[in-house]
Amino acid sequence: MYSSELLKGSLQTIILKLLSENGRMYGYEITGRVKALSEGEILLTEGALYPTLHKLEADGLVVTETVSLGKRIRKYYSLTPAGTATATARVQEFLEFVQTMRIILATKPSPDA
Amino acid sequence: MYSSELLKGSLQTIILKLLSENGRMYGYEITGRVKALSEGEILLTEGALYPTLHKLEADGLVVTETVSLGKRIRKYYSLTPAGTATATARVQEFLEFVQTMRIILATKPSPDA
């Protein structure tokens, strides 16, 4: 698993992207999808996941619908129009950041160093 | 400029990498180098930079030497052997994290979605 610090700031982006591709998902499902896609390298903890989902909802980027599973509940999240736009923007921003980071991390020693 | 959250967790990596390529650098110089390499997209604030440098020193990854510039001081940072090893590891870890993120952010809708 990666240093947890790297994930900071990227969790919202991951969630928004997954929702944009899958229509609607519930929290536990997101955890499993991220684990599978990352081949076990990114393990979302509930303490990070649920507060983030609640924040996205409070910010109007997602809406929820609760489904009964016998006696348990499942809470589905899906993007609002604003959420869809934000998803695209956040992914784009992440990729641009990475591109910039690649430049910095690929620098070679200067000739006079 | 990028959402500041993305930088979180990457600042140490940036500093360690720059020091590994440039032998020794001082704080203000690092700020300028990062700004130049990122074409103005990453602007380090002193409130992030100096505490991070102090932490790297406290962790034994860098050592300092203070130089007098007339009446001003300049504090040069350079890597210890542990710092050199950590620099390589952090860059590697970042690139692997990005690779995993690319997989997640490149997912297409599943056929049954």
Added chain:
DNA sequence: ATTTATATATAAGATAATTATGTATTATTG
């Protein structure tokens, strides 16, 4: 019958940023 998986949620604590403030020298520009 016990453990694991499913499913959500919150609280306490840690980490690492931002923003604001502080000090001081040197160079530039009007």
Added chain:
DNA sequence: CAATAATACATAATTATCTTATATATAAAT
């Protein structure tokens, strides 16, 4: 020559986002 910008360091208060721990509960598997 006076004001501003650039150089150069540093810390404090605040905010955001994570980890770890705790809590509750049902369903499936061993």
